[in-house]
């Protein structure tokens with residue numbers, strides 16, 4: 001028989017605070033049109049995007065994360081010292097080691113929490129949230145800070161018509177803590193590595209040499225294949241997450257899908273037959289696709305603008321490069 005004492009965690013976990021940071025520079029479609037042959041009308045009708053934010057040199061992955069985290073911690077009503085773990089999801093932090101999570105943890109005054117980065121593309125927030133829930137219920141942390149942060153403008157080829165208009169920069173953070181009742185449902189997540197070529201970095205870092213006439217690495221995608229996958233397969237995953245949480249579409253207050261494209265969002269709403277009363281996040285219009293940051297940023301804006309309220313039941317689903325996905329039902333902070 002094992003001599004190891006069982007760990008003591010909380011019965012359940014919930015999101016108790018959210019915060020976001022959007023870079024100060026707002027970039028309208030007109031700026032994108034300087035480098036690709038397109039039109040404002042085409043970009044708006046095909047993607048729903050009108051403006052996005054691009055980070056300045058000072059708005060680093062760490063700096064944006066620190067701003068978003070400060071707001072999330074204040075919203076949660078805890079002190080930074082109470083945070084037992086910091087999880088940062090990003091694909092656009094250019095220094096591989098050490099993890100940017102340790103720098104962020106230190107600079108927000110969190111003491112000595114566990115801190116690490118994860119790479120799960122646009123599903124990164126859901127992956128981080130799922131880990132946080134597990135840590136709290138298992139007892140290895142009481143409060144976990146989950147950050148989704150990207151500077152995708154650094155990884156955008158502004159001459160690529162398929163992607164130049166899509167991406168934006170920003171950081172979203174949530175504090176996850178103990179709960180007496182279920183407030184984060186079962187996660188439906190997975191990966192489809194056979195489709196890894198559909199969204200990818202053009203060249204690996206070790207294949208890029210500044211002294212050779214090669215373009216700096218950028219994110220490229222097969223737009224139509226990704227679109228079809230998102231529309232057909234992700235609606236099924238979203239439905240599975242609702243079923244796993246025992247939530248009918250009528251019970252739902254809010255839908256926060258990954259902010260990739262307005263047409264994907266509209267199509268999922270239709271397929272899921274979401275009733276009129278469900279508030280749908282459409283932050284992509286003014287934020288663009290910020291990958292791991294998109295769901296917490298959209299969540300923060302819905303709450304800040306009064307379109308959603310604390311205690312609402314929300315379905316969140318992220319999907320992207322990998323291909324990977326993660327969907328769950330949460331109670332809003």
Ligand SMILES: CC(C)(COP(=O)(O)OP(=O)(O)OC[C@H]1O[C@@H](n2cnc3c(N)ncnc32)[C@H](O)[C@@H]1OP(=O)(O)O)[C@@H](O)C(=O)NCCC(=O)NCCS
Nearest residue numbers: 037038039042046122161162223224226227260261319320
């Ligand atoms: C990128 C996306 C908006 C492109 O829309 P699309 O309808 O698939 O566009 P296509 O590539 O099929 O091209 C359709 C037409 O528009 C043209 N076109 C392509 N890019 C264009 C641009 N930026 N501006 C103007 N015209 C463009 C094409 O040349 C083509 O013209 P043709 O019909 O005369 O040949 C769309 O595929 C998409 O949103 N995909 C998913 C992207 C996404 O969300 N990725 C992230 C997931 S995490």
